[in-house]
Amino acid sequence: xxxxxxxxxxxxxxxxxxxxxxxxxxxxxxxxxxxxxxxxxxxxxxxxxxxxxxxxxxxxxxxxxxxxxxxxxxxxxxxxxxxxxxxxxxxxxxxxxxxxxxxxxxxxxxxxxxxxxxxxxxxxxxxxxxxxxxxxxxxxxxxxxxxxxxxxxxxxxxxxxxxxxxxxxxxxxxxxxxxxxxxxxxxxxxxxxxxxxxxxxxxxxxxxxxxxxxxxxxxxxxxxxxxxxxxxxxxxxxxxxxxxxxxxxxxxxxxxxxxxxxxxxxxxxxxxxxxxxxxxxxxxxxxxxxxxxxxxxxxxxxxxxxxxxxxxxxxxxxxxxxxxxxxxxxxxxxxxxxxxxxxxxxxxxxxxxxxxxxxxxxxxxxxxxxxxxxxxxxxxxxxxxxxxxxxxxxxxxxxxxxxxxxxxxxxxxxxxxxxxxxxxxxxxxxxxxxxxxxxxxxxxxxxxxxxxxxxxxxxxxxx
Numbered sequence: 001x002x003x004x005x006x007x008x009x010x011x012x013x014x015x016x017x018x019x020x021x022x023x024x025x026x027x028x029x030x031x032x033x034x035x036x037x038x039x040x041x042x043x044x045x046x047x048x049x050x051x052x053x054x055x056x057x058x059x060x061x062x063x064x065x066x067x068x069x070x071x072x073x074x075x076x077x078x079x080x081x082x083x084x085x086x087x088x089x090x091x092x093x094x095x096x097x098x099x100x101x102x103x104x105x106x107x108x109x110x111x112x113x114x115x116x117x118x119x120x121x122x123x124x125x126x127x128x129x130x131x132x133x134x135x136x137x138x139x140x141x142x143x144x145x146x147x148x149x150x151x152x153x154x155x156x157x158x159x160x161x162x163x164x165x166x167x168x169x170x171x172x173x174x175x176x177x178x179x180x181x182x183x184x185x186x187x188x189x190x191x192x193x194x195x196x197x198x199x200x201x202x203x204x205x206x207x208x209x210x211x212x213x214x215x216x217x218x219x220x221x222x223x224x225x226x227x228x229x230x231x232x233x234x235x236x237x238x239x240x241x242x243x244x245x246x247x248x249x250x251x252x253x254x255x256x257x258x259x260x261x262x263x264x265x266x267x268x269x270x271x272x273x274x275x276x277x278x279x280x281x282x283x284x285x286x287x288x289x290x291x292x293x294x295x296x297x298x299x300x301x302x303x304x305x306x307x308x309x310x311x312x313x314x315x316x317x318x319x320x321x322x323x324x325x326x327x328x329x330x331x332x333x334x335x336x337x338x339x340x341x342x343x344x345x346x347x348x349x350x351x352x353x354x355x356x357x358x359x360x361x362x363x364x365x366x367x368x369x370x371x372x373x374x375x376x377x378x379x380x381x382x383x384x385x386x387x388x389x390x391x392x393x394x395x396x397x398x399x400x401x402x403x404x405x406x407x408x409x410x411x412x413x414x415x416x417x418x419x420x421x422x423x424x425x426x427x428x429x430x431x432x433x434x435x436x437x438x439x440x441x442x443x444x445x446x447x448x449x450x451x452x453x454x455x456x457x458x459x460x461x462x463x
Contacts, residue, residue, distance in 0.1 A: 062105065065121045070423050074134075074430055083128040086314040089389065090127070090396040092404075100126055101397060106407045113415070119408075120394070120416045127393040129386035130314040131427075132379055133321070134434050139330045141372065161271045162202045163229060165262060166191055167255050169279040169310070171210025174246035176280075178311050179336060186337045187278055187310060188241045194344040195232045205229040205262065206237070209255040211244035219248030220285035223255035225262060252279060252323075253287025260296050268302025275303045276344065280310045282319040290322045297327030305329035308343050311336075373439060380435035387427045391420050 071077045085097055092098065107119050168191065174184035195204055209223035227240045256277070263273050275296075283289050297305055305327035309320045317333065324331035334340040398416045402408040408416075 062118050062122045063125060065118055067121075069117060069121060069124070069419055070426050071430065072426065074434055077131050077427065077430060078133055080128050081125060082130045082315045082318070083124065083126045084313070084315045085127050085393070086129050086390075088127075088393075090393045090400075092400060097126075098400075101401060101405065104401065104407060107409075107412055109409055111412065116412055116415050117419065119412070120398075120419055123394050123397050123416075124390075127390055127397070129390040130317065131386055131431075132382060133325075133331075134379065134438060135325070136330050136332075137375060137379060137438070139328065141375075159268075159270055159272045161266070162199070162274075163205075163263070163266060163271055164198065164202060164274045164276070165205040165207060165229065165259060167223075167259055167275065167277045168206065168208045169210055169250065169281070170208045170244050170246050171248055171250045171281065171284070172213065172246055173250075173281050174210070176311075182246070183280055183311060184246045187340060190337055190340040190344060191278070192234075192238060192241060193341060195237060196234065197345065198232060200231060202231070203229045204232045204237075206240065207255060207259055207262070208244050209251050210246065210248045213248030216249055216285070220251045220287075221254065222248075223251055223258045225258070229262065249284045250279070250281055251285040251287060252277070252283045252289040253292045254285065256289060256292040256296055260292075260299060260301070263299075263301040263303065267300050271301070273301050273303040275305045277305070277307045277320075277323070278310055278340070279307070279320065280312055282316055290319065290326050293323040294326035297329070303327070306343075307331045308340065309333045310340055376435050376438050380431060383431040383435070384428065387424050387431070391424045394420050 067080045068076055071080065085100075088094070088097070090097065104119075104122065107115065111119075168187060170184060174182070174187070176183055178186055191206070198204060204227070205225060206227040207223055207225045210219065211224070212219050212222040226244065227237055259275060263271075263275075266273055293305060296303060305324065306329045307320050307324040309317050309331065312320065312333065317331075321331045332343040334343055395413075395417055398408060398413045402410060402413045
């Protein structure tokens with residue numbers, strides 16, 4: 001779903017002045033050869049002063065280059081802004097995409113390499129893909145190795161008590177529909193099914209925010225625990241779910257602060273504390289949820305904090321990802337009810353292992369090498385697919401701007417294609433390095449896998 005695409009994209013644009021436009025005669029179609037460029041200095045130089053006597057094509061200027069067009073490390077890949085049209089295929093019938101392209105200025109026929117690169121950067125701001133962070137894959141493996149003697153993280157040691165609290169977004173945006181049903185109703189049903197599958201001995205709690213909408217001031221200071229920590233009772237829990245509706249703002253930071261208080265007496269030494277945040281958007285109450293998540297993760301309750309972005313646009317997911325990373329947890333994106341159920345049920349695997357331990361029937365908890373290799377293959381395949389789709393989208397956009405809008409020349413398009421080919425090659429190399437490294441260290445402990453990724457970060461940055 002693309003929400004408020006126009007506003008999101010033009011955050012990057014500022015009104016600086018007019019850019020000269022000129023039309024060109026149609027050029028006969030020619031065969032294009034993809035050329036792999038050598039590394040280029042992509043620093044943007046100041047554009048010469050515009051001749052006020054020439055025709056003005058647009059009053060909107062291009063955003064300056066702030067990230068490398070050709071990444072040299074995984075860190076640079078993950079830091080590149082995700083475009084509002086990420087995950088979509090370029091379609092000349094898509095009115096939102098075409099309108100965004102029409103807002104772009106005409107590029108001068110004699111534009112410098114730096115000016116062409118800046119134009120290309122702005123196309124990438126529209127279509128840059130949301131590449132997976134392999135660190136999240138390792139964190140997930142750690143959680144699924146719950147109870148194993150090979151895992152060094154004390155959060156995954158078997159404890160006397162197993163406590164789960166879900167923090168649910170009930171803000172106004174949860175009124176939107178997904179699959180013909182209100183998002184909050186879909187989330188409620190998934191949570192109820194998740195709770196029913198937990199062991200009887202587990203304790204569960206539910207906290208909601210955004211359910212109060214009297215005013216921003218009131219809504220931003222309400223994140224109520226509507227079901228206190230206790231064993232799951234279906235009738236009581238179902239009744240609780242029916243008492244609140246989507247209404248107000250999104251005070252994620254405040255909700256996390258209150259949840260930390262909930263667990264204040266449940267130290268991590270004797271308790272496995274699992275916290276799930278389910279949200280369809282980012283903080284809207286001026287809080288700092290990333291910092292609060294970091295403090296929560298570092299507290300004595302030693303929580304396992306996971307964040308599920310439920311039907312969140314790709315270009316709005318970064319804050320939620322940062323929260324999970326700050327708490328050393330896992331971020332997952334769920335687009336529908338089945339995906340939401342799947343992510344919640346991952347905790348059931350830990351709960352079942354805890355129950356087995358309680359009955360002295362401890363089973364091995366390490367995932368098999370075969371299963372992990374399958375996950376690595378799937379994510380590597382996903383990475384490659386994003387590289388191809390991103391490159392194709394930008395090239396098709398450049399072609400459209402050349403042939404249909406006459407905002408680019410053929411030379412502009414060919415140069416952009418060369419740079420995109422360089423970007424694709426670099427992205428492929430980075431992905432291969434990361435996922436082949438994970439595959440090679442598949443038999444090692446999860447701590448070793450994390451160290452391997454960190455070493456790759458450092459090595460690629462140095463290079």
